Each structure stands twice: as C-alpha cells, then as structure tokens.
Amino acid sequence: MRDLWRLLKLFAPYRWWMLGGALLALLTMLSNFGLMTLSGWFLASAALAGLGGYATLNLYNFFLPAAGVRGFATIRVLSRWLERIVTHEATFRLLAQLRTWFYTRLEPLAPAGLRGLRSGDLLARLVADIDTLNNFYLRVFTPFLVAGLASVIMAAFFALYAWQLGLALLLFLLVSGLGLPVLSERLGARAGAEMTQIQAEMRVQIVDTLQGMGELLVANAGPRLQGELAEKNAQIIARQGHLAGVAGIGSAGMSFMGNLALWVILLLGIPLVQHGIGRAMLPMFALGTMAAFEAIVALPLAFQFLGQTRAAARRIFAVADLPAPFPDVAGPAPQPAGPDLEMRDLRLRYPDAQTDALRGLSLRVPEGSRTAILGATGAGKSSIVNLLLRFYDYQGGSARLGGVELRDFPADDLRRYFAVVSQRSYLFHSTIRDNLLLAKGDADEEELWAALAAAQLDEFVRSLPQGLDNIVGEGGVNLSGGQARRVAIARAFLKDSPILLLDEPTEGLDVITEAHFLDALKALMKGRTVIYITHRLLGLKDMDQILILDGGQVVEAGTYAELIARPDGRLRHFASFRTAAELSAT
Numbered sequence: 001m002r003d004l005w006r007l008l009k010l011f012a013p014y015r016w017w018m019l020g021g022a023l024l025a026l027l028t029m030l031s032n033f034g035l036m037t038l039s040g041w042f043l044a045s046a047a048l049a050g051l052g053g054y055a056t057l058n059l060y061n062f063f064l065p066a067a068g069v070r071g072f073a074t075i076r077v078l079s080r081w082l083e084r085i086v087t088h089e090a091t092f093r094l095l096a097q098l099r100t101w102f103y104t105r106l107e108p109l110a111p112a113g114l115r116g117l118r119s120g121d122l123l124a125r126l127v128a129d130i131d132t133l134n135n136f137y138l139r140v141f142t143p144f145l146v147a148g149l150a151s152v153i154m155a156a157f158f159a160l161y162a163w164q165l166g167l168a169l170l171l172f173l174l175v176s177g178l179g180l181p182v183l184s185e186r187l188g189a190r191a192g193a194e195m196t197q198i199q200a201e202m203r204v205q206i207v208d209t210l211q212g213m214g215e216l217l218v219a220n221a222g223p224r225l226q227g228e229l230a231e232k233n234a235q236i237i238a239r240q241g242h243l244a245g246v247a248g249i250g251s252a253g254m255s256f257m258g259n260l261a262l263w264v265i266l267l268l269g270i271p272l273v274q275h276g277i278g279r280a281m282l283p284m285f286a287l288g289t290m291a292a293f294e295a296i297v298a299l300p301l302a303f304q305f306l307g308q309t310r311a312a313a314r315r316i317f318a319v320a321d322l323p324a325p326f327p328d329v330a331g332p333a334p335q336p337a338g339p340d341l342e343m344r345d346l347r348l349r350y351p352d353a354q355t356d357a358l359r360g361l362s363l364r365v366p367e368g369s370r371t372a373i374l375g376a377t378g379a380g381k382s383s384i385v386n387l388l389l390r391f392y393d394y395q396g397g398s399a400r401l402g403g404v405e406l407r408d409f410p411a412d413d414l415r416r417y418f419a420v421v422s423q424r425s426y427l428f429h430s431t432i433r434d435n436l437l438l439a440k441g442d443a444d445e446e447e448l449w450a451a452l453a454a455a456q457l458d459e460f461v462r463s464l465p466q467g468l469d470n471i472v473g474e475g476g477v478n479l480s481g482g483q484a485r486r487v488a489i490a491r492a493f494l495k496d497s498p499i500l501l502l503d504e505p506t507e508g509l510d511v512i513t514e515a516h517f518l519d520a521l522k523a524l525m526k527g528r529t530v531i532y533i534t535h536r537l538l539g540l541k542d543m544d545q546i547l548i549l550d551g552g553q554v555v556e557a558g559t560y561a562e563l564i565a566r567p568d569g570r571l572r573h574f575a576s577f578r579t580a581a582e583l584s585a586t
C-alpha cells in the first residue's frame with residue numbers, strides 16, 4: 001500500500017482533475033440509479049392507476065415523474081460524456097507526469113547507476129510498467145471510489161423506505177464487490193505473478209535477440225532461440241487460460257449475486273408492502289437493485305489491476321530509488337578561467353571492477369592546444385572521456401577545467417564545455433533535423449545548413465527527397481558510416497563548445513573516407529581545445545602533443561617529431577606496426 005500512497009502523492013498536482021472525473025462517474029452512476037428506480041415506480045404506478053379505472057387515472061399525476069425520468073436520462077448522458085472528457089484529460093496528464101518524473105529520476109543515474117539493469121528490462125519498466133501505473137487512475141482509483149460512495153448512497157436511499165432493504169442491499173454490494181474479487185485475486189494471484197515475470201523475461205530476451213540478430217544468424221542459433229521463445233509463449237498462454245477461467249468464475253459469481261440480491265430484496269419487500277409500503281415501490285426496489293450492481297461490476301477488474309499496479313509501482317520505484325552513483329552539485333555554475341584541462345595523480349575505478357582503469361594519470365591540455373592520446377586497447381583512453389563528461393566519478397587525485405575541480409561543476413553545466421565526436425555517436429530514429437537539433441534546440445534553418453556545410457554533408461542532405469526531414473533510421477542505418485559521423489560533426493559545430501573530444505572518430509572508416517572525414521574534423525578543431533583519442537597515424541603530425549597511455553598512466557609524452565625520433569619509443573614501434581598492417585590490408 002505504501003507504493004500506491006506514493007503514487008497518489010506523485011499525482012497530487014492533478015488531484016482536481018482526478019476527483020472531477022471520479023465525481024462525474026459517480027453522477028453517471030447515480031443518475032442511472034435514479035432513472036431505473038423512478039422508472040420502476042412510475043411504470044408500476046401507472047399500471048396500478050390504469051387498473052383502478054378512469055377515476056384513479058385522473059387523480060394520477062403523470063407529468064412530474066415523466067419529467068424526472070427525462071431529467072435523469074439527460075443527466076446520465078451528459079455526465080457520461082463529460083466524465084469521458086475529464087478522465088481522458090486526467091489520464092494523459094498523469095501519463096505525462098509519470099514519464100517525465102521517471103525520466104528525471106533516471107537521468108542522473110545513467111550510465112554508472114544503471115549498470116545492473118539490462119536494456120530490455122529498463123525498456124519494460126519505461127513503457128509497460130508506466131502504462132500499467134497509468135491504469136491506476138481509470139481502472140483502480142475511480143472504480144473503488146465510485147463503487148464505495150455509490151453503494152452507501154443507494155443503500156441509504158433504500159433505507160429511507162425500510163432499513164432492512166438498505167442493509168440487505170449494502171451487504172450484497174459489500175460481499176459481491178469485495179468478497180468475489182478478493183476470491184478471484186487469490187485464485188489468480190500466482191498465475192498473474194508468474195505471467196508478469198515470464199513476460200518480463202521474454203521482453204528482455206527479445207530485445208537481446210534483436211540486438212544480436214546478426215551474430216545469431218551467423219551462429220545458426222535462430223532455431224534454438226525460437227524454441228525458447230515458443231516455450232515461454234506456451235507458459236504465458238497456460239497462465240492466460242487459468243486467468244480467463246478465474247475471470248469467468250468471477251463474472252458468473254457477480255451475475256449470480258445480482259440475481260440473488262434481487263430475489264432477497266423482493267422477498268423482504270413483499271411483507272413490507274403488506275404492512276403499508278406502496279405497491280409501486282416493489283418494482284422500484286427491484287430495478288434499483290439491478291442498477292446498484294452496476295456500481296460494482298468494475299471491481300473484479302479493479303482488483304486485478306490493483307495487483308498489477310502494485311507490482312509495476314514496486315518495479316518503477318525500485319529503479320527511481322537507486323542511489324545516484326555520485327552526488328551532483330547544485331547551485332550556481334563555477335566560472336573556469338578558460339578551457340584548459342589538468343589532471344594530477346588521477347585514479348578512476350569502475351563500480352564492481354577489481355582494478356583501477358586510470359592509476360595516477362597526470363596530463364595537461366592547455367587552452368586552444370591539440371592533444372592526441374594513443375595507447376593499446378584497455379589502456380584507459382575512453383575512461384578519460386567518461387571522466388570528463390562526469391559519467392563516472394574519480395576516486396583520487398584531481399581533475400580541473402580552467403582551475404575548477406570537475407566535481408564542483410553541476411554535471412549538466414560541465415557538459416556544456418564539451419562536444420564529442422566518437423565512433424559510437426548515436427543517431428536517433430528520427431529526421432536529420434531532429435538529430436541536429438539535439439545539439440542546439442533553437443537552431444534555425446540557416447544554422448543547420450551552415451553546420452551541415454561545415455561537416456561537408458550539405459550536398460548529400462540536399463540530394464535526399466525530404467532533405468533535412470529525411471529519417472535516418474534506427475542508429476542511423478539509412479546513412480553510411482562516414483555520413484553518420486558527419487552528422488555528429490555537424491552536431492558538434494552547432495553545440496559550439498570550447499573543448500572537442502574525439503574518441504576514435506575515424507575507427508571503422510576506410511582510408512579514403514577517413515582522409516576526407518579528417519578534413520571536416522580539421523575545420524571543427526579550429527579555435528578549440530582538442531583531445532583526440534586514436535589508434536591511427538593520420539592527423540598525429542598536426543597535434544601539439546601526443547600522450548601515450550599504458551595501464552591507466554601516461555608513459556610517454558611529446559610532439560610527433562620528438563616521439564618518433566626515439567629509437568625504442570612506443571610511437572615508433574606503433575607506427576611500424578600500423579604501417580605494416582595498413583600496407584598488408586591494401
């Protein structure tokens with residue numbers, strides 16, 4: 001229940017929308033009850049008046065009850081219409097509120113704090129669990145509130161005429177509205193929980209399978225995975241069958257109780273008629289009982305959703321409550337003296353790792369200079385980028401931007417100083433325009449084209465049927481590797497940050513594309529402080545310094561000319577290997 005209470009608190013800004021929708025639903029329910037009871041009484045009275053002959057007919061006032069019936073019917077239609085509008089509006093607002101709230105909780109966690117979660121699991125929580133929570137208002141909160149209030153009001157109405165009838169109706173509504181759903185929930189709880197679990201596992205497996213589709217095809221592992229998925233599917237179908245059976249028992253039970261209530265009310269009512277209650281009252285109670293049951297028919301489903309909502313709330317809050325991997329500072333942004341970087345004796349260890357990725361790293365990158373970082377796989381090059389962007393915290397030493405410790409910047413503010421072009425620069429499944437606007441949301445058409453021109457991609461984009469509005473496909477599949485990276489360059493132009501981080505930007509490109517690509521990069525480097533992480537030789541001569549990393553430390557530093565001149569130097573060694581490898585590849 002604590003989770004549901006927390007959910008309600010989260011929805012507090014929209015409480016008037018929620019209450020408004022629920023009260024309109026109550027009005028619909030009560031006007032239906034009014035319509036049925038008044039119609040029952042009216043028809044019976046009219047019939048009795050007819051039986052009494054002409055004299056009684058003249059005494060009988062038809063007009064007032066007929067107007068009442070019309071009034072109730074009109075109110076029922078209008079309130080239902082308004083209820084739909086208000087509850088839908090409330091639902092959309094709550095959904096938006098939930099998604100933004102969850103995203104704001106998730107953002108500070110990424111990437112370090114989300115390491116334990118698989119992407120399929122996260123996706124399920126983001127999409128399916130949030131949707132389930134969204135059911136809370138429409139399928140749990142409103143039905144319970146309406147059923148509770150309507151039952152009391154309807155039973156009180158019966159009790160005005162005879163307390164026995166009011167009590168009987170209330171008891172029937174309580175037993176049917178709470179007892180039957182609780183029984184159904186008990187019967188279906190295990191299957192429901194198992195189904196949620198299997199569905200979650202299946203979602204994780206499907207996302208994983210889709211991501212690794214190429215490998216699976218090559219390894220011919222498709223049939224085995226299909227078999228596993230079919231097995232899970234069969235397990236889900238079996239649970240669905242069980243739940244459908246339970247739902248069937250629930251709705252049959254509800255019908256049975258409704259009819260039983262009708263009989264009991266009639267049996268209680270007949271002696272009351274003999275003791276003075278008007279005869280026309282009996283049909284009124286009968287139809288009223290049938291209408292009263294409409295208030296509780298949604299409860300079995302509400303109970304089912306209650307279970308699902310609690311499970312989804314638990315899962316969502318479990319992620320939202322994950323501790324931030326390191327505290328982010330709030331408050332005014334510090335003012336660094338300039339875009340120069342200095343690291344001293346820096347130590348970085350990834351969470352759960354046994355050893356440090358950076359151990360005692362020291363380097364200095366003066367403002368406006370160009371630094372290349374070389375090193376074997378695992379030497380710690382990308383860890384420097386992770387550290388500068390505050391994706392991970394450092395445990396020892398110091399790292400400063402313009403004299404200010406990185407830890408003293410709010411992370412968002414620090415990231416404004418950096419633009420990144422890497423081999424993994426991600427393109428979203430959207431238009432080229434949207435992918436560019438990511439870097440500068442308010443960029444106008446002219447700025448976008450200027451950035452594309454600087455990245456030497458304008459001609460290509462102009463040649464596309466929809467130009468800037470062409471879809472790039474998931475991860476940029478509709479673009480070549482070189483084009484996708486030029487979009488990343490254009491983004492960096494738009495962002496216009498003083499420091500440029502290039503993390504193996506030409507990796508995977510052929511030699512000619514690489515040379516052209518470097519031309520576009522050179523334009524981007526102009527006037528900026530540059531850190532260029534690479535496995536390639538191209539472009540190294542233009543660097544002011546080259547740092548060679550090994551085991552998370554700088555082991556050699558100097559200009560290209562200095563380092564290549566060292567007979568036993570690593571650059572020389574690397575260059576001979578690289579040239580041999582590049583030659584043998586041609």
Ligand SMILES: Nc1ncnc2c1ncn2[C@@H]1O[C@H](COP(=O)(O)OP(=O)(O)OP(=O)(O)O)[C@@H](O)[C@H]1O
Nearest residue numbers: 350351353357375376377378379380381382383384
């Ligand atoms: N997100 C991470 N979580 C845990 N360990 C990591 C993570 N990223 C890197 N490491 C580890 O930290 C060490 C340094 O990795 P890093 O990616 O910085 O090396 P690199 O020099 O960039 O290598 P490459 O040239 O292959 O990209 C490696 O041992 C690696 O396994």
